[in-house]
Amino acid sequence: MIAADAPEPGSVLYQIEDARARARRSFQVKFALTWVALVGGLVVALYVTGNIDTEFISTWAPFIVAGAWVTVYISLISIVLATLLALIGAMGRMSRNPYLNGVASLYVSLVRGTPLIVQVFFIYLALPQVGVVLPAIPSGIIALSFNYGAYMTEIFRAGIQAVPRGQREAAQSLGMPERQLMWRIVLPQAFRIVIPAIGNDFVSMLKDSSLVSFLAVEELLYRAQLVGRQNFRSLEALIIAATIYWILTIAFSFAQQNLEQRMARGDR
Amino acid sequence: MRIKAPAAAILASLLFVSACNQTADLPKVVCVGAATTYLDWLNGDFQPDVQDAISEPASMSGDLAETVQSAGVLRVATDSDYAPQSFRTPDGSWEGFDIDVATEIAHRLGVEPEFQHQDWDIITAGNWNSRWDISVGSMTITTDRKPLFAFTQPYYYTPAYLAASTRSEVTSLDDIGFTIPDDVTATQLPTDANCIEQIAAGRTEFDLLITSGTVIDGAIAAEQPIVKIGEPIYQEDLAVALDQNGPEMAGLLYEIDQAIGEMHADGTLTALSEQWFDGADLTQDPSGE
Known part of the structure; x- marks a missing residue:
């Protein structure tokens, strides 16, 4: 200096x-x-x-860690599907058509009003009674997408409504039709607003995907519980699983931070 | 370091509580796995049953046996928290007595086994919706289960035993001081192994558990702090189960029953039993047939 x-x-x-x-x-x-x-x-x-058994940890950590791929895989597919559902849901929630609006609002209310674990069991265990038999992994993905789609519907609606009115009016004054106005002007700006929230939801989905373990999908928690019970070593097994969840969320939080900084550049 | 008064009070009361627990009588609680016959027995609701003779069906067309043959795979559900019957190895493969029996059955049918873990209460709830074909999971034949499942002949027999924590210093039925099941309540945990683990972890709500003698022997061999008490409570006839409410399966049931009959006759089951149960042959009917 x-x-x-x-x-x-x-x-x-x-x-x-x-x-x-x-x-x-x-x-x-x-x-x-x-x-x-x-x-x-x-x-x-x-x-x-x-009374930590280090031998147990070194023997079983690879088996448990292998479940992380299933966790990430289920979460990634679910967040993409949830985003699509949320986009449709938000359009419905803002629609002036009473039927569309009614359907979308019912979806949001029903899904947000029931626990995720009930939805998971409903799709896997209850639907077969009416003839719909889905394997475990698709059941889990559907439950997660359906649930997060409802929460994200509200996020999307808020994001779309947060785009300044002037943007819409400017496009209208240029004579843009409603549909083009939505796709070209409003949605791109709305997306920028909601991306941090989607990232947040992805981090919580990584953890909520553990509920799929109840369907015997071999993801992180399932594997940890399995080998923990089998070897009378639940403490070690759950510590391994918790650590991996933690590392995963830290990694994705970092990625999200970077993304947000990049997105913020346009705001100068 | 200065210990604040409330913290000291909590600490003191914790010490007091733990001291109390050590001198208290044995809790009148018995731990069992969810959906087991041990729970039924504690509730006075255990009705052992036998499978009627299985005859060859007139026609195999449309039978589950055809589906299995054309897929080349027999899908087997098992709860892999029951060592030494069924458990996983660090490389993810399946091992145990039930696993070997299922593999042998599949091979005798000319197909490959494909295992999937399901929690025991899911398997015993029935209505599998074709998610798997059979259960080779040491299922006891009971009257309650017969509407849900078709059973083969038993492939082996295990004694149900009472076990106690070593810390309780109970070594015989006389040490207990109350009658089971009349004086006790049941605590259910997801699987029998959880009962043993919780005792090892120092949980004090229960010191007693009921499970298969083979599971107790396996846990003792794995240095878990429990002891086997008294004589067997009852014998369990353990069989392969098929979904009674699924696709037509009389043909597959007959084929598997035949395979098990052969495996009894040619000593395969005896050899597997001696391999997994420390030299004991549990495949002979203790009731003398």
């Missing part, structure tokens, strides 16, 4: 910036130390008191 034997008027600004940078760095170091101390302490405490 600037040598400040005789303080120049401008150098004070550098000193302030310098002090701020130091404070930021010290905050980051203390923050990181807190995490290391807490997580490290937890690990040590488990080792000392929990």
Whole structure:
């Protein structure tokens, strides 16, 4: 920085910036130390008191970790389908056609008013009674997409309504037909608004996909419970699963942060 | 370090509670796996039954046997939390007595087995909707289950036993001080192994559990802190089950029953039993037929 034997008027600004940078760095170091101390302490405490079987962990971790692919695979397909459902749902919710609006509103109300686990069981265990027999993985994907689609419908509706009115009016004054106006002007801007929320939903879907374990889909939680019970080592097995869920959500949160920063560039 | 008064009070009461538990009498609770006959027995509702003789159906057309033959695969549901009958290895493959029996049955039918894990309460709920073909899961033949399942002849027999935690210091029925099942309530956990694990973890709501003698022996061999108590409570006739309410399966039932008969006769089942159950041959009918 600037040598400040005789303080120049401008150098004070550098000193302030310098002090701020130091404070930021010290905050980051203390923050990181807190995490290391807490997580490290937890690990040590488990080792000392929990009678942790490291051999079990090294033997079974690969089997449990293999379930992460199923978790990510189910979540990815479900978030794409949920986005499509949400788009249709949002159109319905804003429609002036009473039938369309009624259907879309009922969908949102019904799905948001019942627990996800009930929907999962309903699709897998109850639908066969009326002749619809779906295998486990499709059942799980349908339940997750259906559920998240309803929540995201509201997000999309808010996003579309958040696009400034002037945009719509400008397009109308150019004589754009309603449909083109929606696809070319409103939706692209709405998407930018809702992408952070979709990212958020994806992170929660990664965790909610664990409910599919009840259908004997071999994802993370299912595998952890299976080998945990079988070997009388639920603590170790669940710690492995929890750690992987955590790592997955941290990774996707980072990706989401980057995406948001990129999207924000257009807002200057 | 300064310990705040409320924290100290909580700590003291925790110590007090744990001290109480150690001196308290044996809890009048028995742990069992969900949807097991052990639960039925505790509820006074266990009705062992026998499968009637199975005869060859007049026609095989449209039978599940045809579907299995054309697919080349026999889809077997098993709860893989029942070592040594059915469990997984770290590479994901399936092992155990039930697994070997199912594999042998499939091979004698000229097809390959395909295993899928289902929780025991899902399998025993019936109405499989063709999601799998058969259960080779040591299912006890009971009157309640007969409307749901068609059973083959038993492929082996296990004794149901009472077991106690080692910390309870109970080693015989005389140490218990109350009658089972009259004086006790049942606690259900998803699978029998959970009962053993919870005792090992130090949970104190129960010190007793009922399960198959083979599961208890397996757990003791895996150094779990339980002991086997007394004489067998009853014998279970364990058979392969097919969905009574699914597609027509009289043909497949007959073929599997024949295969099991052959496996009894040529010593295959005895050899597998001795391999998995520490040299014991559990394939002979203890009632003397």
